[in-house]
Amino acid sequence: MKTIKKLYGWIVELESGIALVLLALAIVLNAYEIFQRNFLGKSFIWLQEYSTLMLLWFALLGMCKIVNEHQDIYVDLFVKKFPKGLQKVIDVIVYALVTAFMVVAIIYTWKLFLSQEGNYTIVAAYPLQLRSLALLIGFVTMGLKNCASFVEGVIGLFRKNEEGGAA
Amino acid sequence: GGSGSGSASSSGGASASSAGSQTSGDTIVLSCATKVTEDSFEGKTYQHFADLVKEYTNGSVEVQIYPSEQLGDSTTTVNNMQLGTIDMYIEGSTFYSGYGVDVLFTSSPFLMTEWEDYLELVTGEFGDLQMQQMEKAGFKMLCSDRSWQRGPYYVTCSTKPINSLDDLKATKLRSADSAAFMNAMSFLGVSTTVVNYSECYMALQQGTVEAVNCPVSNVESMAFYEVGPYVSYMNCYPQELWPVMNLDKFNSLTQEQQDALVKAANDAAAYSNEELYTFTDEMIARLEGEGAQFNMDFDCGVIQDALHDYYAEEAAKGNIPELVAQFLGLL
Amino acid sequence: MVAVIMFALLILLVVVGAPVSMAMAIAALCAILFCGLDPVIIPSLISGGISSYTLMAVPFFIFLGNVMNSGGITHRIFDWCEALVGHIKGGLAQVNIISSVIFAGISGTAVADSAGLGMVEIEAMKKKDYDISFSIGVTVASSLLGPIIPPSVVLLVFASLANVSPGKLFMAGVVPGVLMAAVLMVCVYVMCARGKVKCPEPEPFSAKRLWDATKHSIFALLCPVILLVGISTGFATATEVGIIGCVYSIFVSIIYRTFSLKGLLQALRDTLMSSASIMFLMGIGNVLAWIMTKEQVPQAITKALTGMTDSKYIVLLIIMAILLFLGCFMDGTSIQLVMVPILVPIANAFGIDLILLGVVVALAVTIGAATPPVGVCLFVLSSVTGESLETVVRGTKPFYLPILLALLAVAFITPLSTWLPSLLA
Numbered sequence: 019m020k021t022i023k024k025l026y027g028w029i030v031e032l033e034s035g036i037a038l039v040l041l042a043l044a045i046v047l048n049a050y051e052i053f054q055r056n057f058l059g060k061s062f063i064w065l066q067e068y069s070t071l072m073l074l075w076f077a078l079l080g081m082c083k084i085v086n087e088h089q090d091i092y093v094d095l096f097v098k099k100f101p102k103g104l105q106k107v108i109d110v111i112v113y114a115l116v117t118a119f120m121v122v123a124i125i126y127t128w129k130l131f132l133s134q135e136g137n138y139t140i141v142a143a144y145p146l147q148l149r150s151l152a153l154l155i156g157f158v159t160m161g162l163k164n165c166a167s168f169v170e171g172v173i174g175l176f177r178k179n180e181e182g183g184a185a
Numbered sequence: 186g187g188s189g190s191g192s193a194s195s196s197g198g199a200s201a202s203s204a205g206s207q208t209s210g211d212t213i214v215l216s217c218a219t220k221v222t223e224d225s226f227e228g229k230t231y232q233h234f235a236d237l238v239k240e241y242t243n244g245s246v247e248v249q250i251y252p253s254e255q256l257g258d259s260t261t262t263v264n265n266m267q268l269g270t271i272d273m274y275i276e277g278s279t280f281y282s283g284y285g286v287d288v289l290f291t292s293s294p295f296l297m298t299e300w301e302d303y304l305e306l307v308t309g310e311f312g313d314l315q316m317q318q319m320e321k322a323g324f325k326m327l328c329s330d331r332s333w334q335r336g337p338y339y340v341t342c343s344t345k346p347i348n349s350l351d352d353l354k355a356t357k358l359r360s361a362d363s364a365a366f367m368n369a370m371s372f373l374g375v376s377t378t379v380v381n382y383s384e385c386y387m388a389l390q391q392g393t394v395e396a397v398n399c400p401v402s403n404v405e406s407m408a409f410y411e412v413g414p415y416v417s418y419m420n421c422y423p424q425e426l427w428p429v430m431n432l433d434k435f436n437s438l439t440q441e442q443q444d445a446l447v448k449a450a451n452d453a454a455a456y457s458n459e460e461l462y463t464f465t466d467e468m469i470a471r472l473e474g475e476g477a478q479f480n481m482d483f484d485c486g487v488i489q490d491a492l493h494d495y496y497a498e499e500a501a502k503g504n505i506p507e508l509v510a511q512f513l514g515l516l
Numbered sequence: 517m518v519a520v521i522m523f524a525l526l527i528l529l530v531v532v533g534a535p536v537s538m539a540m541a542i543a544a545l546c547a548i549l550f551c552g553l554d555p556v557i558i559p560s561l562i563s564g565g566i567s568s569y570t571l572m573a574v575p576f577f578i579f580l581g582n583v584m585n586s587g588g589i590t591h592r593i594f595d596w597c598e599a600l601v602g603h604i605k606g607g608l609a610q611v612n613i614i615s616s617v618i619f620a621g622i623s624g625t626a627v628a629d630s631a632g633l634g635m636v637e638i639e640a641m642k643k644k645d646y647d648i649s650f651s652i653g654v655t656v657a658s659s660l661l662g663p664i665i666p667p668s669v670v671l672l673v674f675a676s677l678a679n680v681s682p683g684k685l686f687m688a689g690v691v692p693g694v695l696m697a698a699v700l701m702v703c704v705y706v707m708c709a710r711g712k713v714k715c716p717e718p719e720p721f722s723a724k725r726l727w728d729a730t731k732h733s734i735f736a737l738l739c740p741v742i743l744l745v746g747i748s749t750g751f752a753t754a755t756e757v758g759i760i761g762c763v764y765s766i767f768v769s770i771i772y773r774t775f776s777l778k779g780l781l782q783a784l785r786d787t788l789m790s791s792a793s794i795m796f797l798m799g800i801g802n803v804l805a806w807i808m809t810k811e812q813v814p815q816a817i818t819k820a821l822t823g824m825t826d827s828k829y830i831v832l833l834i835i836m837a838i839l840l841f842l843g844c845f846m847d848g849t850s851i852q853l854v855m856v857p858i859l860v861p862i863a864n865a866f867g868i869d870l871i872l873l874g875v876v877v878a879l880a881v882t883i884g885a886a887t888p889p890v891g892v893c894l895f896v897l898s899s900v901t902g903e904s905l906e907t908v909v910r911g912t913k914p915f916y917l918p919i920l921l922a923l924l925a926v927a928f929i930t931p932l933s934t935w936l937p938s939l940l941a
């Protein structure tokens with residue numbers, strides 16, 4: 019179990035590393051574009067489409083790290099006021115719902131991916147599959163984390179009940 | 186009801202396409218995405234098309250228009266139409282280039298400058314080829330006459346007058362984000378800058394570019410005349426509107442409904458073409474009243490001639506579809 | 517009906533502490549299943565929503581903020597602003613507003629302002645012992661100036677949807693923007709004078725201090741100037757100009773000897789943590805907006821409400837109420853995409869000036885960036901400061917009323933928005 023967790027953490031680090039490289043690349047390329055447009059009178063016509071593609075990958079791979087570190091945007095205003103036990107039950111339900119969403123999202127992203135076979139963007143002419151691939155990788159990574167949190171949550175609930183029963 | 190729903194196609198999107206459009210009672214409602222606003226000239230002709238569909242099908246098919254890119258940008262919309270989550274899209278043809286359809290030649294500037302030539306090309310053998318390519322990708326082009334003209338022509342809005350090719354060469358021109366445009370312009374010796382179309386107004390105002398190519402209707406709708414009051418006739422591309430539908434969805438309709446849709450598209454095209462020039466002339470008169478200066482005598486043939494060698498080379502490299510190159514005498 | 521279920525589910529999930537993006541995603545999925553739509557639109561619209569040219573400004577401007585921060589540049593700018601207007605009651609809170617007015621003249625989005633300036637403003641206010649939620653509140657409220665004072669992405673979107681002149685619309689935004697800044701400054705003054713918030717005594721003005729601060733921060737001060745020049749000469753687009761800022765800031769921090777590769781890497785990492793979730797959220801928001809459009813929800817709401825009256829002013833009130841309500845759940849561009857085409861014919865029918873409508877829509881939609889549960893500025897400041905969304909909302913609360921009053925003033929005192937553009941014609 020520990021090895022799997024370690025491996026997962028390693029994959030997420032790799033993904034966030036790639037996300038950082040893509041962000042840096044997008045910035046450098048766009049900076050060069052501003053320079054060459056103004057001083058050399060040239061433009062990369064493919065840059066806009068590739069920049070948005072890079073930032074799509076950046077967002078999805080970045081989300082993997084954010085989800086893994088529980089840094090997502092959420093409102094804990096109300097839930098903090100619930101009793102601890104209820105909080106844990108709610109957490110498990112939320113993890114289950116998110117996991118369910120991720121399963122649906124993965125299935126349909128795969129479907130989208132297959133349907134985009136042979137389709138290209140208009141300007142840069144890169145395969146549209148490059149877009150859905152980013153989603154696929156992001157959803158699988160986030161889905162795994164949520165699934166694990168769900169399982170841990172369920173185990174946590176049972177353990178607590180056992181301890182409660184023993185006392 | 187759809188009698189042809191027995192086509193359990195392999196794409197998977199087909200079965201879902203019936204879910205993508207609602208059926209209320211016996212009426213089939215088709216969702217139709219467009220880029221323009223409802224009250225623009227084009228928006229009104231799309232509504233006319235929808236009205237004709239209702240009339241010709243005796244109310245059994247209704248077209249629900251979603252204007253202004255409400256259902257997403259072109260790439261997303263065309264992708265969704267292929268999947269069947271949107272039934273119809275009315276726009277230019279370039280968006281199908283990513284689906285194996287030979288349309289990119291229409292974005293080669295000054296390759297063709299006369300609508301009549303274009304019409305002759307696409308109603309012949311080459312047009313049949315395009316329609317085969319569309320159907321292979323899962324799309325049905327509704328306008329069988331291929332006559333839905335858009336624009337009706339291109340102009341250049343600039344901060345200084347453009348009366349000759351030399352004037353154009355001395356101007357910083359905004360480029361569409363297309364390699365074809367940039368390469369052709371650099372062959373002519375015109376310097377271009379890529380600017381997002383939505384930012385062209387500001388670019389003209391701030392001097393990032395001195396001239397912007399646009400369909401004549403946008404001179405008023407994008408308010409380009411305010412910042413680039415010199416408007417020259419510059420018909421670099423003939424423009425055709427493509428009312429396109431998801432093929433599986435089209436095939437799921439009865440033969441009568443299919444015929445009605447095609448007839449409605451052709452009739453809407455004819456109606457639009459009739460109104461287009463009156464509308465444009467009225468607009469020009471209006472803008473001249475506000476101080477814009479129109480030069481409608483600019484000779485695009487000069488530019489076309491200057492580009493002949495360039496396009497001959499492109500044709501030799503295979504960058505222009507063979508049938509088009511033969512039609513234009515480039516091969 | 518679908519909309520009611522979708523929003524009820526969304527709110528329920530947010531309340532029980534689900535991540536906002538996932539609450540939106542699950543609500544959207546349920547609505548899709550309920551309406552019999554194909555779930556394949558989920559990935560298609562998420563990728564379509566994130567792959568947007570204007571959205572690129574988000575990571576760029578957040579990175580600019582991080583680079584300016586790690587190079588100590590924004591601090592110097594802030595010190596200078598403090599020496600200039602720090603003697604007014606409310607001290608740094610006033611500086612916060614003034615710097616947003618200046619920054620609004622550079623940026624086109626509220627996100628850019630809250631991300632680019634917010635961190636520094638809040639850090640400076642924290643150091644001087646201001647109440648944290650008050651500091652965040654002032655920052656959120658003043659960041660709303662970004663899309664009102666030109667250049668503005670929001671106004672550009674309206675101009676293209678409603679076929680009105682962007683030039684006139686830009687001019688129309690100036691007076692309302694300045695008015696809103698004044699309202700905020702008065703509001704801060706009153707709050708501090710009444711002792712409602714912890715607010716250190718302002719220091720008296722000193723010309724020598726201002727001179728020293730100017731010398732100390734001249735290169736840093738040039739940065740916003742360079743951005744301003746960059747965009748006004750067309751050197752870079754509103755989306756790209758953040759990048760020029762980044763390059764210049766790195767250059768300046770080398771001059772100030774505060775540059776380090778480690779700091780730059782950290783700035784990149786911080787940018788990832790704050791901007792990826794915003795972009796992902798915008799993608800999911802795209803799905804929600806699409807469902808609402810497809811199901812004709814806004815049309816139904818508008819039809820029902822406008823059936824009740826024939827007064828132009830009541831219609832304006834209804835329009836604002838709808839926009840503010842939608843602003844709680846959708847991002848500004850999506851709202852405009854859906855609503856502007858409906859509002860324009862209504863405005864024409866009731867004799868409402870389209871320029872006025874544009875400014876009202878821009879203001880209302882921008883306020884939506886500061887209203888929970890879905891508000892970009894709230895999210896940005898929450899992730900940038902590491903404070904909870906609750907703290908952010910608590911700090912912003914006192915400013916909702918004055919901002920709404922400003923919105924009402926703009927809507928009902930027509931010359932505020934139409935006077936300046938009329939000089940152009």
Ligand code: NA
Binds near residue numbers: 620624
């Ligand atoms: Na601004």
Ligand code: NA
Binds near residue numbers: 612654658
């Ligand atoms: Na501020």
